[in-house]
Amino acid sequence: MPVLAVDHVTKRYGRFTAVDRVAFEARPGRILGLLGPNGAGKTSTIRMIAYITVPDEGEVRFGDRPVGPWSQARMGYLPEERGLYKKMKVGEQLLYLAELKGLAPAEAREKARYWLDRFGARDWAGKKTQELSKGMQQKVQFISTILHDPDLLILDEPFSGLDPINAELLKDIILELKDDGRTILFASHRMEQVEQLCDDICLISRGRIVLQGGLREVKQRFGKNTIVIDFDGDAGFIGVLERQGVVRPITRSLHHAELRLLDGASPRHVLETALQHVDVITRFELVEPPLNEIFVQVVGEPALQAQPVAPTS
Amino acid sequence: MNKTWIVARSEYLRRVRSKGFVLTTLLLPLAIVVFLVVIILLAASAFEEDETRTIAVVDRTGVLEEALVAASDEAIRFVPAAETEAALREAVIAGTYDGYLVLPADVIEGDGQVAYYSAEGGGSIFENRLDRRIERVVEEERMRRRNIDPELIREVSSNVPLRMVKLTEQGEEAGSTGVFAALGFGMGFLIFMMMVIYGSVVMQGVIDEKSSRVVEVIVSSVRPFELMLGKVLGIGAMGLTQMVVWSALILAGSMASGAVVSLFLDPAQLNLPDSASTEEILQAANITIPTFPPELFVWFILYFLLGYLLYASLYAAVGSLVESQQDAQGFLLPLLLPIIVAMYTLVPQVESPNSTLSLVLSMIPLTSPISAVVRMAVTDVPWWQTLASLAILAATFLGVVWLAGRVYRVGILMYGKKPSPREVLHWLRQA
Numbered sequence: 001m002p003v004l005a006v007d008h009v010t011k012r013y014g015r016f017t018a019v020d021r022v023a024f025e026a027r028p029g030r031i032l033g034l035l036g037p038n039g040a041g042k043t044s045t046i047r048m049i050a051y052i053t054v055p056d057e058g059e060v061r062f063g064d065r066p067v068g069p070w071s072q073a074r075m076g077y078l079p080e081e082r083g084l085y086k087k088m089k090v091g092e093q094l095l096y097l098a099e100l101k102g103l104a105p106a107e108a109r110e111k112a113r114y115w116l117d118r119f120g121a122r123d124w125a126g127k128k129t130q131e132l133s134k135g136m137q138q139k140v141q142f143i144s145t146i147l148h149d150p151d152l153l154i155l156d157e158p159f160s161g162l163d164p165i166n167a168e169l170l171k172d173i174i175l176e177l178k179d180d181g182r183t184i185l186f187a188s189h190r191m192e193q194v195e196q197l198c199d200d201i202c203l204i205s206r207g208r209i210v211l212q213g214g215l216r217e218v219k220q221r222f223g224k225n226t227i228v229i230d231f232d233g234d235a236g237f238i239g240v241l242e243r244q245g246v247v248r249p250i251t252r253s254l255h256h257a258e259l260r261l262l263d264g265a266s267p268r269h270v271l272e273t274a275l276q277h278v279d280v281i282t283r284f285e286l287v288e289p290p291l292n293e294i295f296v297q298v299v300g301e302p303a304l305q306a307q308p309v310a311p312t313s
Numbered sequence: 314m315n316k317t318w319i320v321a322r323s324e325y326l327r328r329v330r331s332k333g334f335v336l337t338t339l340l341l342p343l344a345i346v347v348f349l350v351v352i353i354l355l356a357a358s359a360f361e362e363d364e365t366r367t368i369a370v371v372d373r374t375g376v377l378e379e380a381l382v383a384a385s386d387e388a389i390r391f392v393p394a395a396e397t398e399a400a401l402r403e404a405v406i407a408g409t410y411d412g413y414l415v416l417p418a419d420v421i422e423g424d425g426q427v428a429y430y431s432a433e434g435g436g437s438i439f440e441n442r443l444d445r446r447i448e449r450v451v452e453e454e455r456m457r458r459r460n461i462d463p464e465l466i467r468e469v470s471s472n473v474p475l476r477m478v479k480l481t482e483q484g485e486e487a488g489s490t491g492v493f494a495a496l497g498f499g500m501g502f503l504i505f506m507m508m509v510i511y512g513s514v515v516m517q518g519v520i521d522e523k524s525s526r527v528v529e530v531i532v533s534s535v536r537p538f539e540l541m542l543g544k545v546l547g548i549g550a551m552g553l554t555q556m557v558v559w560s561a562l563i564l565a566g567s568m569a570s571g572a573v574v575s576l577f578l579d580p581a582q583l584n585l586p587d588s589a590s591t592e593e594i595l596q597a598a599n600i601t602i603p604t605f606p607p608e609l610f611v612w613f614i615l616y617f618l619l620g621y622l623l624y625a626s627l628y629a630a631v632g633s634l635v636e637s638q639q640d641a642q643g644f645l646l647p648l649l650l651p652i653i654v655a656m657y658t659l660v661p662q663v664e665s666p667n668s669t670l671s672l673v674l675s676m677i678p679l680t681s682p683i684s685a686v687v688r689m690a691v692t693d694v695p696w697w698q699t700l701a702s703l704a705i706l707a708a709t710f711l712g713v714v715w716l717a718g719r720v721y722r723v724g725i726l727m728y729g730k731k732p733s734p735r736e737v738l739h740w741l742r743q744a
Contacts, residue, residue: 047726050533051531051533052529052532052726053726054509069536072533072534073534075533077530077533078532079529079533081526081529081728082526083522083525083526083528083529083530084525084527085521085522085525085527085528086525088327096319096323097530097531097534099319100316100319100320100531100534100535101363101534141530144530291678
């Protein structure tokens with residue numbers, strides 16, 4: 001299976017540079033998380049990979065050939081902004097989209113039946129899309145993305161609008177496709193999903209890659225600088241530590257808190273302060289920061305400086 | 314090109330199978346035929362006399378009564394009134410008379426108004442007839458007073474019939490030029506309607522795809538230009554299907570309408586034997602059902618197709634710029650201006666098809682689909698002019714579809730704000 005190589009691509013819209021010399025590789029059998037705040041250039045990058053637009057500089061290759069109509073046939077794209085033909089029947093719709101990917105009608109019909117079955121949607125083929133609920137439409141669109149057995153999958157927020165049961169089903173299928181040796185690009189704002197699914201991540205901010213690598217390796221790079229504490233009793237110690245400039249709370253609830261240690265603070269001091277307030281501590285652990293925290297740290301700090309507002313990507 | 318074909322086929326089948334298409338395609342010609350039959354029947358019924366109206370005449374001039382009574386015919390019978398006006402009023406209401414007429418004393422000198430009193434008003438056809446008869450009697454009285462012989466006037470003002478014959482290279486063509494003028498108007502109007510209606514269908518299709526965001530998925534399989542072209546061709550094929558069905562139905566309908574109309578006409582009334590054929594009956598009733606020169610139909614289809622392709626490409630480009638029909642108006646107006654001009658100048662074009670205006674409009678590609686067809690319907694157009702006009706139109710289409718593709722490709726992926734005309738020009742310059 002071929003490797004997807006994004007080779008220093010740049011895309012400009014007028015004077016605005018949406019993507020600035022972005023370079024990364026996505027490998028077969030792995031899931032690459034494409035992260036970044038809104039307007040960072042994710043969609044622009046994805047559109048160049050999907051050969052919807054072409055880069056002003058650089059090149060996107062799938063295997064050893066530049067992407068083109070040939071690679072579109074081997075790629076499935078689930079855009080963040082979903083859309084189907086509202087008045088078309090589900091079966092007809094899947095057939096049309098598969099045919100545009102170069103699938104013969106007979107094969108497309110067979111594949112559509114298989115996938116509708118797997119999503120428990122066998123009876124939908126004759127229904128008009130507008131009669132389906134949003135979650136159902138979501139499933140239909142996902143099926144249209146994988147119907148032609150693509151080697152490269154681009155999934156932009158695939159879980160949005162799905163209930164937990166269907167989200168779990170979708171996750172299983174994505175992992176199955178990954179084990180099958182397909183290359184998967186996963187764009188999301190939901191960091192807990194990224195942590196569950198991705199092997200590699202690539203964080204884009206204002207058109208540039210700001211962080212990139214294997215998920216484990218990236219997290220290790222940030223070190224164990226976060227304390228997870230479960231407790232019973234008075235949570236006042238968090239306020240005390242905050243005022244001392246020792247920690248910054250990431251999340252906190254009644255019996256649980258995640259605290260980021262600020263420069264040079266010792267975990268021991270945190271534990272001692274906590275013991276003075278609470279009745280019981282059931283967990284005290286020094287861990288790597290959650291991805292969410294890394295995201296905020298990497299993207300958030302420079303973003304505080306005044307920047308010209310980027311037009312829509 | 315293969316993908317263009319898939320898109321075109323899907324667009325075509327999706328639309329042709331819809332209930333709306335089947336209904337409009339079948340019902341519209343039916344409505345037109347029913348409408349035509351009703352009109353023809355109404356016109357035919359005007360030849361028949363329903364009943365004779367009896368009108369009492371109160372003549373205050375003292376000289377017109379005799380002439381009016383003498384002017385009685387099958388439609389209107391004038392009788393001298395013996396009763397007083399009050400008695401006449403009651404007689405009219407009782408139904409003894411259909412109405413009564415009061416001629417004031419000074420009507421011959423041109424003063425005063427003639428008044429007609431009746432229970433039911435009368436209707437405009439009857440009013441005309443009555444007016445004509447009274448006028449003639451009054452005119453003759455005026456002439457008599459000035460010693461002019463009424464016979465002389467009748468001779469002077471007798472009708473001079475004019476027969477209009479259209480000369481072509483093949484010789485004389487039967488039928489009046491009026492029929493061809495009507496044909497010209499009809500075809501020009503039809504092409505105008507079809508370009509605007511099918512163009513709007515294309516635009517709506519583009520807007521739907523864009524606003525539902527499905528376009529993002531489609532262009533990850535198809536080049537935007539192929540998608541646009543497929544859509545334009547598919548909807549064009551739908552339009553052509555509709556036209557062919559309509560033509561066939563209207564042709565069948567116009568052939569049948571003769572028979573239908575003749576069913577309602579009584580041969581005896583037209584002084585024909587009962588065995589008279591449909592043609593004879595229609596001829597006797599002075600009803601002509603126009604025939605359509607077949608080569609004109611070929612030109613009509615050719616201009617319709619090229620005109621549609623040109624405007625549909627423009628409509629597609631406009632659709633790609635907006636997310637709702639209302640937003641499109643500002644972009645559409647300048648594009649539609651040429652055909653609006655062509656429509657507004659239709660009358661002078663039909664009246665003088667060889668004027669500079671007609672010639673120029675039949676050459677300019679944005680107006681030629683209408684103007685060239687109108688010209689061809691009413692006059693013999695030199696073949697080189699037709700060829701030049703078609704060549705210009707085809708070349709313009711190629712240029713426009715290329716430019717429209719540039720706009721479309723950028724437009725369909727721009728969500729949110731509507732670009733300004735200046736931005737669009739900028740995209741074109743970048744292309």
